[in-house]
Amino acid sequence: MTAAVTMGGPGHHAARMGSAGQLMAVAALALALAAFLSLSIGSTGITLSALPRVIGSLASGHGDAATAREQLVLIDIRLPRLLLGAFVGAALAVAGAMMQGMFRNPLADPGLIGVSSGAALAAVATIALGNSLAAPWTRAFGVYALPVSAFCGGFAATAALVLLVARQGQLATSTLLLAGIALGAFATALTGLIAFASDDRELRDLTLWMLGSLSGASWPKVLAVAPFALIVAFVLPSLTRALNGLLLGEAEAFHLGVDVERVKRLIALTTAAAVGAAVAVAGVVGFVGIVVPHLVRIIAGPDHRVVLPMSALLGAALVLGADVVARMALRPAELPLGVVMAIVGAPIFLHMVVRRGMGGS
Amino acid sequence: MRLSKSPLVSVCLLALALASSVGTPAAAADVVVTDAGGRVVRIADATRILAIGGDVTEIVYALGAGARVVGVDTTSQFPPQALKEKKSVGYMRALSSEGVISVDATLILASERSGPPEVVKTLKATSVPYVEIPDQHSAAGIAAKVRLIARAVGTEAEGERVVAQVEADFKLLAERTARIKKPLRALFVLAVQNGRAVVGGQATSADAILRLAGAENVAAAVNGFRPLPDEALVELAPEAVITMRRSSGSDAHDTTQLLALKGLASTPAAANKRIVTMDGLYLLGFGPRAPAAARELMGQLYPDLAGGDAGATR
Numbered sequence: 001m002t003a004a005v006t007m008g009g010p011g012h013h014a015a016r017m018g019s020a021g022q023l024m025a026v027a028a029l030a031l032a033l034a035a036f037l038s039l040s041i042g043s044t045g046i047t048l049s050a051l052p053r054v055i056g057s058l059a060s061g062h063g064d065a066a067t068a069r070e071q072l073v074l075i076d077i078r079l080p081r082l083l084l085g086a087f088v089g090a091a092l093a094v095a096g097a098m099m100q101g102m103f104r105n106p107l108a109d110p111g112l113i114g115v116s117s118g119a120a121l122a123a124v125a126t127i128a129l130g131n132s133l134a135a136p137w138t139r140a141f142g143v144y145a146l147p148v149s150a151f152c153g154g155f156a157a158t159a160a161l162v163l164l165v166a167r168q169g170q171l172a173t174s175t176l177l178l179a180g181i182a183l184g185a186f187a188t189a190l191t192g193l194i195a196f197a198s199d200d201r202e203l204r205d206l207t208l209w210m211l212g213s214l215s216g217a218s219w220p221k222v223l224a225v226a227p228f229a230l231i232v233a234f235v236l237p238s239l240t241r242a243l244n245g246l247l248l249g250e251a252e253a254f255h256l257g258v259d260v261e262r263v264k265r266l267i268a269l270t271t272a273a274a275v276g277a278a279v280a281v282a283g284v285v286g287f288v289g290i291v292v293p294h295l296v297r298i299i300a301g302p303d304h305r306v307v308l309p310m311s312a313l314l315g316a317a318l319v320l321g322a323d324v325v326a327r328m329a330l331r332p333a334e335l336p337l338g339v340v341m342a343i344v345g346a347p348i349f350l351h352m353v354v355r356r357g358m359g360g361s
Numbered sequence: 362m363r364l365s366k367s368p369l370v371s372v373c374l375l376a377l378a379l380a381s382s383v384g385t386p387a388a389a390a391d392v393v394v395t396d397a398g399g400r401v402v403r404i405a406d407a408t409r410i411l412a413i414g415g416d417v418t419e420i421v422y423a424l425g426a427g428a429r430v431v432g433v434d435t436t437s438q439f440p441p442q443a444l445k446e447k448k449s450v451g452y453m454r455a456l457s458s459e460g461v462i463s464v465d466a467t468l469i470l471a472s473e474r475s476g477p478p479e480v481v482k483t484l485k486a487t488s489v490p491y492v493e494i495p496d497q498h499s500a501a502g503i504a505a506k507v508r509l510i511a512r513a514v515g516t517e518a519e520g521e522r523v524v525a526q527v528e529a530d531f532k533l534l535a536e537r538t539a540r541i542k543k544p545l546r547a548l549f550v551l552a553v554q555n556g557r558a559v560v561g562g563q564a565t566s567a568d569a570i571l572r573l574a575g576a577e578n579v580a581a582a583v584n585g586f587r588p589l590p591d592e593a594l595v596e597l598a599p600e601a602v603i604t605m606r607r608s609s610g611s612d613a614h615d616t617t618q619l620l621a622l623k624g625l626a627s628t629p630a631a632a633n634k635r636i637v638t639m640d641g642l643y644l645l646g647f648g649p650r651a652p653a654a655a656r657e658l659m660g661q662l663y664p665d666l667a668g669g670d671a672g673a674t675r
Contacts, residue, residue, distance in 0.1 A: 199585030333451025
């Protein structure tokens with residue numbers, strides 16, 4: 001593990017942190033650029049130059065029809081889309097980074113331990129059974145039924161996992177990983193069962209949702225994920241030291257004073273919150289959780305004090321960039337975000353795998 | 362000038378304007394319609410129409426308002442020039458809010474099947490009138506669609522003409538189907554997926570058109586469009602199989618693929634080579650051409666009863 005080496009000497013450590021500050025600034029700049037593009041590019045051709053007019057009419061309370069249209073596009077369509085895209089990208093990238101840190105496996109991903117599958121199962125059940133079995137549920141939550149279901153599904157999968165494995169006294173990493181894979185497979189099987197039982201129209205909705213998209217972005221959705229974003233952002237700083245300890249191995253981390261069991265539970269729950277919320281608002285968007293943390297480790301090293309925030313920044317930038325492509329490629333129609341992400345992400349991922357193999361690390 | 366301020370004169374002018382506006386784009390006064398979702402929608406300007414849904418587009422063109430269409434969705438396959446000449450906002454169940462707004466329509470006519478729900482909700486909240494068009498698979502359902510669209514685009518006289526034509530077509534169809542002594546046992550196959558036939562069960566447009574054509578839907582026990590295993594197909598033993606023509610490939614190819622299904626190979630339909638292939642939107646769209654489609658289908662199923670118009674006009 002190169003991690004042990006780079007984290008060894010205090011002097012070396014400080015030098016890395018210095019350059020990390022600059023790298024972080026570059027990442028922040030990339031996000032700012034992506035956010036700017038996300039706000040100023042769209043099929044209507046409305047640009048940010050309309051923003052002063054829109055703010056003026058918002059402040060004065062009246063404006064002409066053209067300004068109303070600009071306000072609708074900028075404030076009610078693109079801005080929530082920007083916020084949701086940034087959240088989805090940051091959440092998935094951070095969740096991936098945490099999983100990889102916890103399992104000390106660069107290929108670990110929320111998809112792997114069944115969190116995504118659990119969230120997807122709950123969401124699919126809501127779409128397919130919304131008019132029959134789950135009708136009281138959809139009536140009670142209205143447009144929030146889908147996001148709430150996905151949160152619950154992600155949490156339920158993680159809670160089941162933690163409970164199952166914790167019965168043996170402690171959360172052995174390999175057991176957690178294998179149990180997670182089994183749980184994920186089970187959730188996927190149930191999803192398949194529901195898909196089989198749904199009719200033509202529901203099936204099309206399911207397929208489109210499984211491809212991932214931000215086209216349904218709205219302020220209520222932003223409000224729905226906001227608490228999850230805050231919780232994750234609040235918990236993250238407290239996990240960086242433990243994650244750095246875990247890089248050395250669980251026993252080593254324990255000797256460094258890390259409460260390994262508690263930390264693993266906390267990581268599992270934080271991941272569930274991040275991924276559940278992301279899946280709820282955008283469907284299934286792949287590759288962010290693997291590609292972004294990898295990229296970050298290559299350019300900034302393995303220190304989680306850098307890896308987590310930088311993954312969040314670059315994850316958000318990547319998803320926003322991909323979303324701009326998704327909405328412009330076939331305008332005024334739209335490509336599914338998940339498809340664009342896969343087209344962008346898969347080659348990067350392959351490049352990384354090949355590079356690692358050649359580098360002999 | 363003074364006169365026009367009198368309420369009585371205004372009312373008279375309004376009435377005149379309304380009377381003269383029949384058959385031309387509504388301009389003088391706002392039109393108020395109640396759409397499929399029960400929303401009351403006020404339409405001030407129907408000069409730039411966005412039509413979402415194959416049946417909706419077809420009706421707008423049938424009403425002579427095709428020139429006013431600025432955008433359609435990908436299911437708008439008829440008339441063929443619609444999708445070629447107008448902007449496409451993508452598949453009707455995967456609309457994008459900004460994409461729809463970008464075509465700058467003054468009136469959105471969208472099938473109630475449009476989605477996703479969040480986008481539809483956003484669009485309903487905009488200042489552009491959004492009229493949801495009902496989708497019922499019956500003669501009354503088509504008349505309701507046509508009347509609502511005609512009122513929204515301000516061509517009500519033309520609408521009544523289309524409705525009268527549709528009703529006359531249905532009457533003709535009923536006369537033809539009344540001659541059927543024993544309904545044919547038919548099966549609608551939407552597609553073949555992974556070697557399984559996806560069939561049209563009850564409450565589908567396919568079920569409705571089979572009944573209209575005087576056939577019995579052998580898959581009526583199935584709910585919606587479902588893939589059925591070969592064994593179930595053998596059990597259903599249809600006397601005729603109806604399938605959709607795809608945009609690519611020939612009928613012969615489709616027929617071969619269907620007959621290759623083990624479950625169908627042993628049915629009476631395969632033995633008598635009674636496989637009917639028809640255009641999807643024509644057959645299942647439930648636009649103004651639905652009775653003609655049903656009559657054409659009937660002609661194919663009952664060649665003896667067709668009365669010489671098996672290839673009914675589209």
